[in-house]
Amino acid sequence: MIMDVPTSVEFHTAGLNQLYLAWEIAMRTVREFDGAMEASAGEESAPPEYWQRVQPALANAFSLIQQGMELALKGRIADVSPFLLVGRDPRDWPRGVDSGDVSFGEFHTLNASDLVKVHNSVITPRFDEPFKDFWEQVRQDRNRIMLSTSRPSFEAGDVVRTILTAIEALYHDMPWPQRLLAFEGDGKFTVFGFVDDVRNNVMREVDDAQKLLTTAEKKRFFGIDSKRHAYVCPKCYYDANRDWQDDWPRLAQLVTKTPGETGLRCIVCATTTTVDRDDCSYARCPGNVLFEDLCLTCMRSQCDNxxxxxxxxxxxxxxxxxxxxxxxxxxxxxxxxxxxxxxxxxxxxxxxxxxxxxxxxxxxxxxxxxxxxxxxxxxxxxxxxxxxxxxxxxxxxxxxxxxxxxxxxxxxxxxxx
Ligand SMILES: [Zn+2]
Ligand SMILES: [Zn+2]
Incomplete structure (x- = not known):
């Protein structure tokens, strides 16, 4: 008997965890890079050398993305039948499976290169050509990294872009920023009366990531319209730890271009807040989006009293x-x-x-x-x-x-x- 047969959900969760690890690696390199740039303020530092140094970490991230995608594809196929994943030829099956118990993990499962073909044979909608090309590219890049000494040179932006493309195709049941909040257990400690920095971290990561993207990618992956103003989300601001942070990422935009629009939607928490449209009272602040006493552009209290x-x-x-x-x-x-x-x-x-x-x-x-x-x-x-x-x-x-x-x-x- 084949034992320990994994479920579709187990594949899905395991795959997401791999992508999250890849994300963490990419974000850490960005933070370290920013830190190094700040430390060498004024000097002409050497970003290409820095990126060369972090190639092993980014190569590792790339490998995790490939695994995360492979697990997602296997999860979808397992939803039809996990037995589609074991080789079709019983002569390749582990010895003794017919007379005793053998774990699923001991089976040689489908090659990564065959997964899309099997998926498209048993599941609709099928993956389209752009996805097939993307998957092929990720696999090739990963193999090149692993097998070649002349590794292709990756930057954090490449990893972020690849992760977001993989998520868009395979894990789109929840937007990535909200998934990050869930991963990091947003609010987990606040029920015990502790302050935590989860919201601060996720805001920063999403902000760092979107800065690495092109205008079209910002729109595609996060719904950010680069031609329009962005504001600090009041919900995220009040949910964050405000003890140490002064500079807040602007990750919320008005929901329409209509003058006087009062709906402000945040890409991190997905909340639409009703704001007031009044000019900020402060000189030099061009802001005209206020929430209660707070200007969401300069984050200063309006001191209405x-x-x-x-x-x-x-x-x-x-x-x-x-x-x-x-x-x-x-x-x-x-x-x-x-x-x-x-x-x-x-x-x-x-x-x-x-x-x-x-x-x-x-x-x-x-x-x-x-x-x-x-x-x-x-x-x-x-x-x-x-x-x-x-x-x-x-x-x-x-x-x-x-x-x-x-x-x-x-x-x-x-x-x-
Ligand atoms: Zn928010
Ligand atoms: Zn202001």
């Missing part, structure tokens, strides 16, 4: 009483964050008092300066070169210093606000 209730403000006053308050933070040499609010007040003295009052508010403690402009009429809502700088307050420890007729915020240097 800038407004400080005060009897000094009287919005019933005429347009000649318009003042603009530009709150600023950060070293001016490096530029800084600026955010602006307009109110109507009786005169300069009231505006100056109001700005000081605002800075004294605990929830505005992070702002270091407030520049006050008296708005000129007839140019609303644009800033006018004729706006008069009333002066600015500078926070210095617990004290406020007043600089009359000047402005901490410089539109030419700091950009629009």
């Amino acid at each position: 800038l407004d400080v209730p005060s009897a000094l403000v009287d919005n019933c006053l005429g347009p000649e009483h318009r003042y603009e308050f530009v709150f600023g933070q950060g070293s001016q040499a490096w530029g800084g964050d600026y955010i602006s609010r307009q109110h109507r007040l009786l005169d300069d003295d009231r505006a100056k008092d109001y700005a000081a009052l605002a800075l004294a508010n605990p929830h505005l403690a992070r702002w270091e300066t407030v520049s006050i402009f008296h708005k000129q009429t007839g140019v609303f809502p644009l800033r006018s070169a004729d706006d008069r700088a009333v002066g600015y307050w500078l926070r210095d420890g617990g004290h406020l210093h007043w600089y009359g007729s000047a402005s901490a915020y410089q539109p030419e240097r700091d950009g629009p606000v």
Whole structure:
């Protein structure tokens, strides 16, 4: 009797594991490469030499892809009958299978080169010519790597592209980013109250991978439209560990090109989030996709609570009483964050008092300066070169210093606000 006959699901799972291992190898080489480039910042490092050094690892990855594909093909055939996989000639079968128990693993199974032929003979839809060519290419490359001393030179991008093509053909029941989340056990530890970095890692891997692809491949494998803006997915952001990461991959795009579109779909978690379409409050940020208090372009809070209730403000006053308050933070040499609010007040003295009052508010403690402009009429809502700088307050420890007729915020240097 033939014992331990594997199921289609077992082949499928084993094949996926091989592809995941190949993926991990490719991603590790990319990370190490990026790390080496950062370490040698400014210097002309030698990427070709680096890729030469990692050839054995990438060759190994290629071999894993070939095995992963072979297992997927065998799994599909086993779904019809696992016995199609053992040689058709009983003279090749292990000795004693008719008189005792012999494990399936001891059988010589179909050659990799025959798998597509057998598959297409018993299963529809058949694999098409492009797939046959791809499979043939992977097998040939793998054999060349294994048998030849003059190995073809692979880069991580070749491995990533081959993995994604194999997945598209053989493991398309779940998109690869979500499969990665499942592999890495996203959320596994959070139920126990621990923070884990799974989401951070998968976001980074998908981002690293898509950067290695062409525009057409980005679209084909991940659905990324390179001609359109991409944003940080708020769900991934809040599911990630935010203790150490400042720079977030932008892997979500609006679902249509319609102006005002509010559906934002993420390729990592496959969630469509409803966003707000308002301009980011910060100078120099072109973003207009917000989620609650967060700009999904610059990832800064909008600080909507800038407004400080005060009897000094009287919005019933005429347009000649318009003042603009530009709150600023950060070293001016490096530029800084600026955010602006307009109110109507009786005169300069009231505006100056109001700005000081605002800075004294605990929830505005992070702002270091407030520049006050008296708005000129007839140019609303644009800033006018004729706006008069009333002066600015500078926070210095617990004290406020007043600089009359000047402005901490410089539109030419700091950009629009
Ligand atoms: Zn997401
Ligand atoms: Zn922004």
